Amino acid sequence: xxxxxxxxxxxxxxxxxxxxxxxxxxxxxxxxxxxxxxxxxxxxxxxxxxxxxxxxxxxxxxxxxxxxxxxxxxxxxxxxxxxxxxxxxxxxxxxxxxxxxxxxxxxxxxxxxxxxxxxxxxxxxxxxxxxxxxxxxxxxxxxxxxxxxxxxxxxxxxxxxxxxxxxxxxxxxxxxxxxxxxxxxxxxxxxxxxxxxxxxxxxxxxxxxxxxxxxxxxxxxxxxxxxxxxxxxxxxxxxxxxxxxxxxxxxxxxxxxxxxxxxxxx
Amino acid sequence: xxxxxxxxxxxxxxxxxxxxxxxxxxxxxxxxxxxxxxxxxxxxxxxxxxxxxxxxxxxxxxxxxxxxxx
Numbered sequence: 204x205x206x207x208x209x210x211x212x213x214x215x216x217x218x219x220x221x222x223x224x225x226x227x228x229x230x231x232x233x234x235x236x237x238x239x240x241x242x243x244x245x246x247x248x249x250x251x252x253x254x255x256x257x258x259x260x261x262x263x264x265x266x267x268x269x270x271x272x273x274x275x276x277x278x279x280x281x282x283x284x285x286x287x288x289x290x291x292x293x294x295x296x297x298x299x300x301x302x303x304x305x306x307x308x309x310x311x312x313x314x315x316x317x318x319x320x321x322x323x324x325x326x327x328x329x330x331x332x333x334x335x336x337x338x339x340x341x342x343x344x345x346x347x348x349x350x351x352x353x354x355x356x357x358x359x360x361x362x363x364x365x366x367x368x369x370x371x372x373x374x375x376x377x378x379x380x381x382x383x384x385x386x387x388x389x390x391x392x393x394x395x396x397x398x399x400x401x402x403x404x405x406x407x408x409x410x411x412x413x414x415x416x417x418x419x420x421x422x423x424x425x426x427x428x429x430x431x432x433x434x435x436x437x438x439x440x441x442x443x444x445x446x447x448x449x450x451x452x453x454x455x456x457x458x459x460x461x462x463x464x465x466x467x468x469x
Numbered sequence: 470x471x472x473x474x475x476x477x478x479x480x481x482x483x484x485x486x487x488x489x490x491x492x493x494x495x496x497x498x499x500x501x502x503x504x505x506x507x508x509x510x511x512x513x514x515x516x517x518x519x520x521x522x523x524x525x526x527x528x529x530x531x532x533x534x535x536x537x538x539x
Contacts (some may be wrong), residue, residue, distance in 0.1 A: 245473045
């Protein structure tokens with residue numbers, strides 16, 4: 204709200220006041236003046252006006268978001284990284300599958316990683332093999348990549364106040380729809396269903412639709428890593444189930460997005 | 470020189486404000502609301518609940534005073 208930047212002259216600061224900030228400051232100042240006058244004139248009407256103006260000023264200051272950016276900004280800012288990812292995956296012409304690995308494969312169990320396999324058969328790397336510095340491994344042939352939705356999945360954990368490692372699939376099935384719709388307001392509706400080794404997630408009008416649409420234009424990234432939201436949910440599923448996860452399908456039908464995951468080793 | 474509001478005036482004011490805030494926090498949604506009016510819904514809910522609790526505290530105090538006089 205208050206934007207401060209350092210001036211060219213040493214030690215001086217320029218404070219830019221936005222219109223919202225000006226409005227709130229005026230309300231608080233008017234409220235304070237009105238309260239002071241009410242004390243002098245013994246007017247309860249002035250006291251009520253002053254109290255209300257001050258209260259609403261402080262409340263608006265409290266509930267106003269720190270900073271917000273249009274959704275288009277997020278989409279365009281993420282595109283270059285995704286295009287780089289696409290170039291990398293295209294250059295590795297042998298890519299066959301993208302597997303979200305459970306924490307057992309990493310030293311840092313709170314992190315997540317995708318193993319892009321170069322084999323048609325689903326061969327998984329050895330436990331802790333993902334810890335090594337190299338990106339590509341020879342046995343089994345493949346490479347490790349950081350999932351695009353890793354940080355979003357960490358945000359999910361922060362909002363839920365628990366690590367997905369400490370919970371199971373039932374917790375995720377129960378809490379994820381509420382988290383996506385009410386807590387983070389990412390989607391207007393969400394549904395998670397589990398059918399043996401298949402996990403289906405249905406989202407209504409989610410905010411990453413534009414970004415996911417752009418990701419679909421990048422076939423390899425979309426196929427192996429998924430879009431930002433499907434990747435974040437895959438990270439959560441891999442951690443909660445402790446099983447490797449593959450994004451089977453991600454389709455968009457109007458405002459409804461359907462994502463299908465498969466748990467390996469069932 | 471003192472602010473001409475009694476304890477009961479403040480109590481009534483708290484009641485009105487908590488009702489307005491509780492309704493606002495329940496009706497407000499990022500999807501249904503205007504895109505220009507952005508605010509932290511969670512903080513609005515906290516503020517409304519705080520006001521409600523403060524009002525209930527004044528009511529409790531009032532009840533305490535009545536029982537004390539009896």
